[in-house]
Amino acid sequence: MHQLRNTLPQTPGGTAVKGACPVRVLGVGSPLGDDAAGWESVRRLQRDKKWGSGIEFHIVEGGQRLLDKLDGRGTLLLVDAAASPVMPGTIQRLEGLDPRIDTLRPGTTHHLRPAEALQLAAALGLLPPKVVIWTIAGACFDFPVGLSPPVAAALPRLVQQIIAELEAILNEGPPFHA
């Protein structure tokens, strides 16, 4: 029961940022296998470092919920597992609507895939000016709950790379104006 009620915890940084150029970090996925890599990354990002104002963290299931979090402002940093033929645990950094976003896992059979949501956001003027997508190639996207060994081994490296990128963005200040 604890797992049911807490698989989508209210993230401490999840309150809306009022400023003109918020930095939003979104983990996309589900609790199943390596599909949880995006969620787990966001949990660790919050656990491993104390972040100041101007940044919010969210855990979302699919493209529809991703779309709900976008308003055309600031920076979007998205973390998701990828279903691609490369070695499980491989980390990739993409920018904007790179065609490789098609490999992002949907998280749910309901509604939009993350790639569709990002494309729709762009068509609606809701995509932030700066979009960075970190992916980690998964091995298994089904039961049991829990990451596969190669993805679990690579996750700390992914989190460190994202922390470095977020620090650079936050220190840079306002170039990512809406």
Place this chain on the structure above:
Amino acid sequence: MPDPNSDRSSRIDTPPHQGDSPERIIRVSTLARVEGEGALTIRLCNDRVEEVQLRIFEAPRYFEAFLRGRHMQEVPDLTARICGICPVAYQMSSCHALEQLAGIEVSGPLRELRRLLYCGEWIESHTLHIYLLHAPDFLGYESALAMAQDRPEYAALVRNGLQLKKAGNAIISLLGGRAIHPINVRVGGFYHVPSKKELKQLGEELKGAHDLARQTVRWAASLDFPAFEHDYEFVALRHQAEYPMNEGRLVSSRGLNIAMGEFPKHFEEYQVPYSNAYQCRRKNGGAYYVGPLARWNLNFDRVPASIRQVADETGITWPCRNPYVSIIARSLEVLYAVEEAIRIITTYEMPDSPAMPYQPCAGQGAWITEAPRGILYHGYETDASGIIRQASIIPPTSQNQLQMEGDLLRIAPQLVNLSEQEAALRAEKVIRNYDPCISCATHFLKLRVERR
């Protein structure tokens, strides 16, 4: 199993004609713009429709089985996991059924808060279907993305739809504890109730939603609807005073009028070999129709006069028997839900306690509430310590399946002379009128083990 990495656009898989064989099969191997995974086969012989099969191949999920052995207080959190779009409906039907079993009745501000939560779900679910799933069918596009990319006015339309949907998200986030799979609902009420100040802030967020909801009705009424009517048996709850959500008698357009607990006497589930979901029918064998169009047709006299006027301005004569017009019924329900939410927020008084106490006990309870897609039946049996011994859950999509197949049979003669692509699209449009939630419909599959 479908390829989990596949995109969600339709897959049309039509075998070539075999020589002079009179048989032709139209097959959509993955339905697009529906919740979950399903497929469709129409078999024609000498241009005559032989068979229609709506196949739901999404894996069975056994919810009824794994509810057994759990305590009744856990049920709303478990059933919320059945659907990411309508979790509130599952929580409401299970809470009411278990409260009936325990002999308590939630009233006053707690009853109002439940209704407010349901308003949030109707707004969210209906708006999503209207703008992202259904609108492309009427405007001639493959998807909402194609619509938005093609014309700026359609991009503005979808943007407004998403804005309206956020009003529903805000209600569910506040009352449910989070936007998806709410965790704040329990048998007897809530774990935490909002203050008047919190609801007042929510009311501010809903102000813009009212205009957007009215615009949605006007836009939906401007669409062209195919001439397609049938004498359906519409089935919905009907309350003595209000538009039905959590309470009422079960009525139909053919004179059925029963207490909701009598549902199993008049309706039955049965299996078909080609689908992982049960189908439902009246015990006299007939298909029936649940959902916004059924609800509106049977209850439009239960909304405020201002909304009835908006409904009259659509130019539709109610009751309406054209399933394509369900998009207008859905939009009228969004308008009603926004107004009802504002009314509840304005008159809210914080209850003394977030929940009514109850004693777990042995018994049986059954209830129906109106999920966005139609009536949702829950029945439970518990032992003396409140442990679930038996559970029965009948979602609206299961109930509409036979009706969807009926509509497909009726439209199939029009598909004979169309290209495969066009025929498949026309058939999919028929299904999308019902906004089916296939994930909801696959909770159950009787598992039979044969041993030698």
